Amino acid sequence: MKKILLILLMMLMFQPVLAAELDFYPNEKAFESFLDNGRSYHVLPGESEYSKAWAKYLDEKLSRFKEKGEDTIVLVGNVYENSKMMEFWHLTGLPYEASLKPSVIVLDNVVFFTGSEENMYLIERAFSQKYAFRTQEVYGSFLIGILLVILFTFIFSKNGVYTHFFYISTVALIVIWFFNSNLFMIDEGFLRSTFQDALLGKERTPLTWVFGLYFSIYSPSEEALFILHLFLLFLIATLLFFIAPKSYRELGFLVFGLTFASPTFRHSLENFNESLFEVFILVIVLGIILNAMFTEETTKSIKRTGVLWFITIFGALIRPYFVLIPFFMFLAFPTKSMRNYLYLGLTVIGLLVGSLYFKIPFPKWPLDANFDYLILFVKEAFIQLILIIYVVFNFKTLIMRMRGGKALLFYLFLSLLVLLPVIPEIFPALILVSSGLVVRLIFLFQASSLGGEANLQEL
Incomplete structure (x- = not known):
């Protein structure tokens, strides 16, 4: 009875509850004690898809802390779709509506992981930073x-x-x-x-x-x-x-x-999100283009183009700017080979087909530009910008004749810089591209002093 009264008191103290919060009753320490008490558990989901899906997650996660058994029942979902939760809910002393809020309720022999379809994902926060590696x-x-x-x-x-x-x-x-x-x-x-x-x-x-x-x-x-x-x-x-x-x-x-x-670049990789995969795919695509030969008509070249096309499509379905890379490759690596044409054509077709298959809507970016990220880029990529501006103004002739990897990175840098005010998500990509461009532009000094066109094309 004392535990029920404590839960009711906690519910009153935390009203109203924000939608983006996970609450613990009676407190988080009780949940941690449940993880460490050595008693076995048995997960029972509700009838809904989301309840069964998160029950699968909980079963896997709890198995890292406890043995499976019948000591403690772990109920997932809410009383409206989990009949077993409805049966035990009176032990909490709470109204049925409370089961729709994301929470973890720990009683003696029953643990409730509650929520609705809109907020059930928040139960993962109960295990945030709680790792149990095998x-x-x-x-x-x-x-x-x-x-x-x-x-x-x-x-x-x-x-x-x-x-x-x-x-x-x-x-x-x-x-x-x-x-x-x-x-x-x-x-x-x-x-x-x-x-x-x-x-x-x-x-x-x-x-x-x-x-x-x-x-x-x-x-x-x-x-x-x-x-x-x-x-x-x-x-x-x-x-x-x-x-x-x-x-x-x-x-x-x-x-x-x-x-x-760049602090912002590091921060974009600290959390597990789409930016992590965007940067990963970008370095793969650039690594392949800058190190593989696509001009020869060989089976190996066709395979490379196929791999590059597949990875580029994957990236374009995450961030549409990836579709620009085949266009810039066409300009930076002029050749009579069909590889560039295939890469460009297949990428456009693949993006359209992939968008239809995954039902990805056409991106809607605001027409009003926000220059905050552009100012931030100037602050965090000051060295890159100074060197790029210096090279552009002092080696105009070489810039105009530039081909190969430097040209590709230069075109990509300019396009991302223009898009940054309306698509701030590309900030990490712009930092990466500008850094790679600066390193390759260093060799313009060598090419200028030696007058070597061949050296310029190789880089």
Whole structure:
């Protein structure tokens, strides 16, 4: 009876409850005690799809803390679609309407995870920053990580005397940053849309499809996303080295430094969201274009084009500006080969087909420009801007004759800079592209002093 009175008191104290909050009754400490009490649990979902989907998540998550059994009943949903919750709800002393609010109610032998279809996703916040990694996950991730570092270190040892040392330093900086920050969480927008749709089995976006597959192989849990998050950051930092010219791959460390020096760029990667995948896909696309040969008519070239096309389409369905890359590649790598035509045509067709399949509406951006992010870009990419402006005004002839990787990055930089006031989400991409462009523009000084057109084209 005392616990029921305490819950009622807490409900009165927290009225009105904001829609974007998760409440604990009697308190969060009681929930933590439930996780640690050693008693077994049994999850019972309601009849709705969202209740069953989140029950699957809870079953997986709780199995990391407790054994499955019959000691404690865990009820998911609300009294209107979960008959078992209706049966036990009188123990809470609360009105039925309270079960529609996102909350965790802990009693002696029953735990309620409540909510409606609109806010059920908030029950994930009960486990935010509460990780329980299994032994095989820790050792498996560590082993894969070590093998990848060794592999890329070996690859970079073939490109420059010191490249592999700079690469190891980069990996160390990423690991230190990741494990010394408490900000890494699942973004609420990502949780409400992609994560929940993946649990429901709804393929509304390419990312939903990917995570549906990922959760079927691994598990729908924070631990699975934490490991994926760490590997994505590692791969982003690694692939930045491929944006630097092959003959000067050690300058990838400079690309990394200029890119991650931006606080806004780092913040965009701290939370698990679409920006993380946007940046990851962008460095893959740029890495392929800047390092592969597409002019020769070979089977290998066709395969590269196919891979590049698929990845570009995936990126374009997340951020439509990816569709600009084939156009700029057409201008930056002029050739009689059909590869550019195929890449350009298939990308446009693929974007249209993908938008229809996933029912992605045409993006509606505000007509009124907001220059706050443009000012922020000037502050955080001051070095890049100074160098780019200097090169543009002092090497006009070379800029006009520029082809290859520098030209591609230059066209992409200008387009993103123009779009930034109306599409602020592209800020991380603009930081990355400007950093890669600056490193490649450095070689204009060398090309100018040597008068080497060939050197200019290679970069």
